[in-house]
Amino acid sequence: MTSSDILSFINVRKSFGANEVLRGVSLELQRHNVVCLIGSSGSGKSTLLRCANMLETIDGGDITLFGQSLTDPRVDPDLVRRQIGTVFQSFNLFPHLTVLDNLTVGPHYAQRRPLEVVRSEAIELLVRIGLESRAHDFPDRLSGGQQQRVAIARALAMQPALLLLDEVTSALDPSLVGEVLDLLSELADAGTTMLIATHEMGFARDVADRVAFLDQGVLVESGTPSEIFDNPQHPATQLFLQRVR
Amino acid sequence: MTTTHDEHSSGVAPPNLLAPGYRRFFTGRGAVIASSLSSVAVVVALVSLFYITPGSSEVRFFFFHLADMGRAFVGDPAKGLSSVGLAFLTNIWMCLLCEIIVLVLGLTFAWVRVSRSAVLLPVRVLVTVYTDLFRGIPIILVIYIVGFGLPALNIGFLSHQSPAVYGCISLIVTYTAYVAEVYRAGLTSVPNGQILAARSLGLTQQATMQRIILPQAVRTVVPPLLNDFISLQKDTALVSTLGAIEATHAAQIYASTEFNFSGYTIAALLFLILTVPLTRFTDQLMSRDRNKRLAQQS
Numbered sequence: 001m002t003s004s005d006i007l008s009f010i011n012v013r014k015s016f017g018a019n020e021v022l023r024g025v026s027l028e029l030q031r032h033n034v035v036c037l038i039g040s041s042g043s044g045k046s047t048l049l050r051c052a053n054m055l056e057t058i059d060g061g062d063i064t065l066f067g068q069s070l071t072d073p074r075v076d077p078d079l080v081r082r083q084i085g086t087v088f089q090s091f092n093l094f095p096h097l098t099v100l101d102n103l104t105v106g107p108h109y110a111q112r113r114p115l116e117v118v119r120s121e122a123i124e125l126l127v128r129i130g131l132e133s134r135a136h137d138f139p140d141r142l143s144g145g146q147q148q149r150v151a152i153a154r155a156l157a158m159q160p161a162l163l164l165l166d167e168v169t170s171a172l173d174p175s176l177v178g179e180v181l182d183l184l185s186e187l188a189d190a191g192t193t194m195l196i197a198t199h200e201m202g203f204a205r206d207v208a209d210r211v212a213f214l215d216q217g218v219l220v221e222s223g224t225p226s227e228i229f230d231n232p233q234h235p236a237t238q239l240f241l242q243r244v245r
Numbered sequence: 246m247t248t249t250h251d252e253h254s255s256g257v258a259p260p261n262l263l264a265p266g267y268r269r270f271f272t273g274r275g276a277v278i279a280s281s282l283s284s285v286a287v288v289v290a291l292v293s294l295f296y297i298t299p300g301s302s303e304v305r306f307f308f309f310h311l312a313d314m315g316r317a318f319v320g321d322p323a324k325g326l327s328s329v330g331l332a333f334l335t336n337i338w339m340c341l342l343c344e345i346i347v348l349v350l351g352l353t354f355a356w357v358r359v360s361r362s363a364v365l366l367p368v369r370v371l372v373t374v375y376t377d378l379f380r381g382i383p384i385i386l387v388i389y390i391v392g393f394g395l396p397a398l399n400i401g402f403l404s405h406q407s408p409a410v411y412g413c414i415s416l417i418v419t420y421t422a423y424v425a426e427v428y429r430a431g432l433t434s435v436p437n438g439q440i441l442a443a444r445s446l447g448l449t450q451q452a453t454m455q456r457i458i459l460p461q462a463v464r465t466v467v468p469p470l471l472n473d474f475i476s477l478q479k480d481t482a483l484v485s486t487l488g489a490i491e492a493t494h495a496a497q498i499y500a501s502t503e504f505n506f507s508g509y510t511i512a513a514l515l516f517l518i519l520t521v522p523l524t525r526f527t528d529q530l531m532s533r534d535r536n537k538r539l540a541q542q543s
Contacts, residue, residue: 053445082447092442096460106446109456158446 004030006066006162006193007052013060014047021047023217024061029162032191036204038228039214040240045197048214049164052195053077053084066161082110085155085163089170091147093139099126099150100135103157111158118157125153129183145176149183162193169200201244205229213237310507317499317508325498329508332495333515335409336481339491343416343481344474350417351424356454358425359432372425379422385483388415392487409491412484420477427469431462468534471527475520482516492516 007029014022021044029035037045050056052063054070054077063070065080094102103122107113126132129149131142139147148168155163165184169177181203188194188207198204204211205225212222215236221228232238295301320328354372357365379387392411396404435458443453485494492515496508 055441055444078444078447078449081445084445086442086445088438088442090438092436092438094439094442094457094461096464105456106448109452110447110449154446 005064006031007195008064009048009052009061010064011061012048012051012058012063014044014051014056014058021217022051022058025214025217025219026061027212027219027222029193029195031193033209034188034192034194034196034207036208036211036225037195037197037214038199038201038204038211038240040243042216043214044217045214046166049086049166049195049197052164053081053086078110082106082158083161085158085160087148087151087155087163087165087168089167091139091144091151091171093147093151093154095139098136098138099131099142102139102150103154106154106158122153122157125156129153143176144172145179148172148176148180152180152183152187156187156192162195163187165194165196165198167197167199169198199244201229201241213240215240307506308510310505313499313503313505313507314511316503317496317505318511320495324502326502327490327495327498329492329495329499329512329515332490333492333512335489335491336478336516337519339409339413339416339481339484340474340478343413343420344477346417347420347424347477348470350421352428354421354425355428355432358429360454361450376422376425379419380426382419384415384419384480385486387419388412388483388486391415391418408487408489409484412481412487412489416477416480416484420473420480423473424470427466427473428462430469431466432458434465435461465534468527468531471523471530475523475527478520478523479516482512 005028009025009027011024011026012022013020013024025044025048027035027048037048039045047056051058052065054075058071065083068075070080094105097105100119100122103125104115104118107118107121108115111118123132123135126135129152131146131149131153134142134146134150139150142150152163152165152168168184169180172180177200181200184194184196184203185207196204196208208225210222211225211228213220213228213232213234213236221232221234221237228237229241232241298304316326318328318330320326320331354376357368357372358376360369388411391414392408395406395411395414398404439457439461440453443457444450448456481491482493485491485497488494492512493509496506496512499508500506
């Protein structure tokens with residue numbers, strides 16, 4: 001662990017009943033870094049992300065955010081989550097709020113920042129994702145790709161230290177995947193710190209600083225995209241990459 | 246030689262898609278005529294069936310006598326007859342007052358039941374027992390128990406109220422249990438992803454409830470809540486058993502003095518004037534809701 005680590009997983013273990021989902025996973029995320037988690041469904045990618053923002057409690061090991069242990073009982077999960085933006089596979093936009101209100105509900109009611117400020121910030125974000133014309137529409141009027149872009153903007157509106165993205169293109173029509181991945185690439189270029197669970201190998205190769213391969217709850221191998229994709233060392237990684245190609 | 250266009254191009258006769266003549270009557274404009282005719286026929290049949298029953302003329306005299314309906318509606322203070330019309334105002338204020346209190350209490354109870362707060366555990370148990378109890382007891386028994394029990398307890402202020410107040414207490418106690426369950430169903434119907442998203446933004450449990458879950462839940466429970474409101478309006482009639490002068494009781498007085506039941510008919514009509522528009526409105530809301538859901542799925 002180095003001082004520039006934002007988020008560190010240290011030998012993290014997590015079980016659901018008898019099912020051991022994470023078997024001692026260690027991983028570091030540094031500022032302005034993009035790490036892509038790859039691996040088949042059920043390999044533990046999503047669970048690892050959910051442990052990071054304390055939606056799940058871990059059974060063993062430790063997770064640190066800015067060097068502070070999240071297993072410390074004095075840690076307030078709400079404060080941890082305000083540092084971490086989360087984007088879900090199924091968008092989970094709030095259907096009763098307009099696009100703009102989806103973006104302001106966190107900054108206003110969680111961070112308690114004044115509404116005028118968070119509104120103008122939200123509109124700037126909508127301009128950035130090219131959806132400022134839809135600010136006053138409800139989410140069900142938007143396409144899946146647009147909804148997911150709004151969900152990313154909603155996470156960014158909290159000005160988080162890092163983003164967790166959980167297979168954010170898996171629920172999308174193939175024709176809508178591109179616009180979401182393009183937005184993520186822009187964010188990566190702008191230096192956003194991201195931990196991305198993904199099945200899009202081409203995207204991971206382009207955007208990741210490091211790629212980590214999870215297999216049955218074990219972090220089998222991690223390295224630069226070219227190390228993982230061009231010269232995988234572990235047989236499990238080789239097998240997985242053969243299958244997805 | 247004359248050939249149709251289709252025969253000419255494909256060599257095979259096209260299938261006939263037109264309904265045969267007699268069935269064409271039931272499609273398009275014919276359907277409107279058909280449904281009007283059948284409605285008239287059914288009404289005529291029912292009315293004539295009523296007229297040919299052996300006791301028809303007695304029933305018409307005792308239940309549908311226009312002059313008696315009018316007298317019962319206006320009342321006659323000289324003969325000690327209360328006006329059914331005026332008494333119906335009691336039903337209206339009872340149901341409005343009860344509904345307001347029920348909506349607030351019901352939501353509070355539902356909130357307590359779905360909250361996971363450890364501090365609230367004893368309250369949660371109490372509320373659960375309460376809803377089980379009052380959803381299971383017929384309202385008429387609650388009215389008797391409250392209406393005769395509270396005065397007998399002799400606890401000052403609480404034991405010296407009018408029958409209408411005891412009636413209201415009974416209705417509130419019963420309907421709060423129903424409405425709390427409706428609210429609870431609404432609160433638990435909000436998808437888990439909504440809660441995950443809200444908590445991930447760092448919203449506290451209470452802010453999540455207030456800003457995310459409750460607004461979505463209320464939308465889904467408006468139709469069932471309106472249904473309960475309609476039932477509540479009708480159940481104000483049960484308060485007559487305690488002797489409160491509301492429409493049913495006024496009609497009862499009229500029936501026992503004048504030996505004519507037309508007062509009941511006018512009371513029934515008054516209830517209908519109130520409930521039918523609300524029922525229609527509720528149905529409309531529900532179908533709009535369903536259409537919206539279907540549109541979202543496609």
